[in-house]
Amino acid sequence: MCVESHLRELLEQGFEIAVAKDAMAAPRHPEWGDGYTAALINYHFLAHAVLSTDEVVNAMKS
Template identity: 55%
Template sequence: MSKSEIRRLLADNSPTSMVVVVKDARVAPRHPELSDGYKAALINFEYIANAVLSTDEVVATMG
């Protein structure tokens, strides 16, 4: 899911909707000299999603 898709979900759904990004289910480019795209993506998701959790954290909340 991209940042624009998350923004659309937050805009289109009711105020009680929640968008959670599962951080260890994401991929992003990493380059040894230019940057870490994965780290940059997680920082961006922290700003726009309701939560950024690991798979284990998500499974634990499902009880």
């Protein structure tokens, strides 16, 4: 929820957003399921890119 909250705020300010999908965590709930999968689905709808940490580091190097 924290990542998505900041993502939405930065989008409203006009930033292009990339999310490092393997640099975050989310809860698993016995009834509601996997929060990580749900978060990734939301990030794909909101962010400009959803990348691995290696992809982010390589992009910053180039």
